[in-house]
Amino acid sequence: MDTIALSHEEEVVKWVHNIRDELLRTFYNNFKEVDNFLVDIIKCTTPKEYIEVEKTFMKPDALMKPGKIPTSLNNLKTKVDSACYFSSVFLTKWAGETIRPILEVLLNRVKTTALKYERISAEHKEMLDEYFNLETKFADSKLENEKIVEDLEIRIRKLEVEVLAKEQIKSKNDEIVTNLENRIRNLEADIIAKEQIILEKNEINNNLWGKIKVLEEKKGTANG
Structure with missing residues (x-):
């Protein structure tokens, strides 16, 4: 592997690590104040009480509206303590809402990069074609040189x-x-x-x- 390729690979690895750490920090930072919410949630004893409390924390555009409980937790036969039950529901939905903007950022970056690549490819199609032609010629020349050798x-x-x-x-x-x-x-x-x-x-x-x-x-x- 040549020096340039190795440098690019190291740069990509470093970039991935930095973005990963940045997004994880964003994810965890959203839980800094969660204990304030849990104080009110653990006081709930019925789904109705929980829904009213949840309305004060969740954003209006939340994917799962107040009252919509994940199937795995919406089990009437559950024997779990109500405080644990509603805390689990809240933390699950809170984690989903926390990771949603992170996913949006990632998807936007991927899509933006893809569009930029398509635009650059279109703008420099002639250059890319010439590059591929040179690669082909180089490969042919390499074979010819190998035969000569x-x-x-x-x-x-x-x-x-x-x-x-x-x-x-x-x-x-x-x-x-x-x-x-x-x-x-x-x-x-x-x-x-x-x-x-x-x-x-x-x-x-x-x-x-x-x-x-x-x-x-x-x-x-x-x-x-």
């Missing part, structure tokens, strides 16, 4: 194989050359050894011929 990788692998083969050939040639050089050195050593033997034989022959010549000279002198 893949082709290059294949060529590189082939070159590596060729280089390896040439290195192996060179290694074999070097080995052959080394063997030939060793054989030449061995032959040179043999030649030198044989030449030495020949020299030694020649020296022996020369010595023998010298001795023979001396003997012949002595023999000639004796005969004369």
Whole structure:
């Protein structure tokens, strides 16, 4: 994820938390004075008394008019104490009336945002179309680049194989050359050894011929 996308995500999370806290504070703030209402409500012993008290607290445009009690609480067979019963009815309706404006604010924001988005989309349709075209071109270019990279990788692998083969050939040639050089050195050593033997034989022959010549000279002198 790039830095811009991460920044936007963090901004959205922060905004949601702030709005949530703001709306919850609004909701709970509406209950700050509720104990003043409950003081009168717990004194009620009949639905008629409760309805009269409720009229003094609920707004005229309340969703549930005085006397309209939630089905789950409007049970004639209930064994709950009247104070608890009417307090529950009141708190349920009070919570509903408290959350109504909060829901209206949220829905208004959602609708307003949607309308703004539609307006911006209409105003910048050409720009958005160009953006999507660029995205498409970028995707196509990415695929093409990936194909080029893949082709290059294949060529590189082939070159590596060729280089390896040439290195192996060179290694074999070097080995052959080394063997030939060793054989030449061995032959040179043999030649030198044989030449030495020949020299030694020649020296022996020369010595023998010298001795023979001396003997012949002595023999000639004796005969004369």
